[in-house]
Amino acid sequence: MTQVPEIEPPDESAEEVIERLGMVPIPEEGAWYVAGPRTQALNGITVLLTNRPDGFSAMHRLAIDEGWQWLGGAPAALLRLRPGGSGVLNYLGAEHAQILVRKGTWMGATTLGHWTLLSCWCAPAFRPEHFELGERRALVEEYPQFTTEIETLTREEPVGRMR
Secondary structure, three states, X not given: OOOOOOOOOOXXXXXXXXXXXXXXXXXXXXXXXXXXXXXXXXXXEEEEEXXXXXXXXXXXXXXXXXXXXXXXXXXXXXXXXXXXXXXEEEEEOOOOOEEEEOOOOEEEEEEOOOEEEEEEEEEOOOOHHHEEEOOXXXXXXXXXXXHHHHHHOOOOOOEOOOO
């Protein structure tokens, strides 16, 4: 994705964070999560990105807006691909901790270190029918300028099934 300064290993391993927070794998997308507050209008989850092969958030889009907030660990790279062929690679960390991803925007994220802890929140509350997993070939065709990032943030097979 990008070269960043060497990041010291955290005092706590990703496995320790997963166990301490009671996290489970995110179906289809990858990474780890634990549910937070939920109403019909809003919901939040805590997400852990790791440097393991299943530890990134694969390219996906939602039919609702989603906010991302960095909580700790290494910075994260968040790729956003907008309808119409444009896109941007953002970094979430202590210096820029929040990003809003508008509905219909493809997104995927990876840690730039050992792990990154994030909070994601949706309004209205997330439902599985809001989710669409991105396919590598189709995304590369539509966004060729982001081929390397798309290849990094997609898998041959999804991690489990949401529905």
